[in-house]
Amino acid sequence: xxxxDQGLLLxxxxxxxxxxxxxxxxxxxxRHAGVVRGGxxxxxxPVLQPGAQIDVEWRARLEDHLGTFRVEPVKSRTWVLGDxxxxxxxxxxxxxxxxxxxxxxxxxxxxxxxxxxxxxLDQPEIWPLAYLNWELGLLEEMGxxxxxxxxxxxxxxxxxxxxxxxxxxxxxxxxGAGEWADRLLPLPPCLLGxxxxxxxxxxxxxxxxxxxxxxxxxxxxxxRPLPDARARLIDxxxxxxxx
Numbered sequence: 001x002x003x004x005d006q007g008l009l010l011x012x013x014x015x016x017x018x019x020x021x022x023x024x025x026x027x028x029x030x031r032h033a034g035v036v037r038g039g040x041x042x043x044x045x046p047v048l049q050p051g052a053q054i055d056v057e058w059r060a061r062l063e064d065h066l067g068t069f070r071v072e073p074v075k076s077r078t079w080v081l082g083d084x085x086x087x088x089x090x091x092x093x094x095x096x097x098x099x100x101x102x103x104x105x106x107x108x109x110x111x112x113x114x115x116x117x118x119x120x121l122d123q124p125e126i127w128p129l130a131y132l133n134w135e136l137g138l139l140e141e142m143g144x145x146x147x148x149x150x151x152x153x154x155x156x157x158x159x160x161x162x163x164x165x166x167x168x169x170x171x172x173x174x175x176g177a178g179e180w181a182d183r184l185l186p187l188p189p190c191l192l193g194x195x196x197x198x199x200x201x202x203x204x205x206x207x208x209x210x211x212x213x214x215x216x217x218x219x220x221x222x223x224r225p226l227p228d229a230r231a232r233l234i235d236x237x238x239x240x241x242x243x
Contacts, residue, residue, distance in 0.1 A: 034069040051077040095227035199241030
């Protein structure tokens, strides 16, 4: 069994004295793990950093085996080590992909969106909003997308969509919410594509996506807690908003 693809390196951990086990999110083969022989060497260790784009060739005797990777670098993102927001952002993306994606299941659209997002890491003025939209896309890809097209109560498109049902993920207008407004999640304009958005508004958006990641997606995955890397990213953005 063998295949070749390009992928985004999500994680790397030591395996024995000289090898590492890596997880890669590839376009055609999804989230896939394998052993890199000699991956702990001085030559390979800088290549096998989370967030790197790599060309991989996977081989195994049987399809359900862990298998081995042969790796060639395509694009390094080690520059993020000197940028607090970029490093927190890259870590959050890799952690959420490991958290949410089933093994060996292709998600080509999400793969493309993830690469585009990481290529924006050097633009801190737009990156937090781009990341928020990526979380919306992740929820959609996993089957928990929000429906923000029209009011769930009034059944029509409205200009005053102001809330989201925490149970259904459907938008609700101010008129439709009525006395139930305090039981609904606020719908910041940035989730409707009304940007650009200040950090304080983006933080509201994170409350919404966080709710659906934590209370809808996570139970589907066995009640695992959301990765700490996401909380660290939000703390960095919150500190920037407060400053």
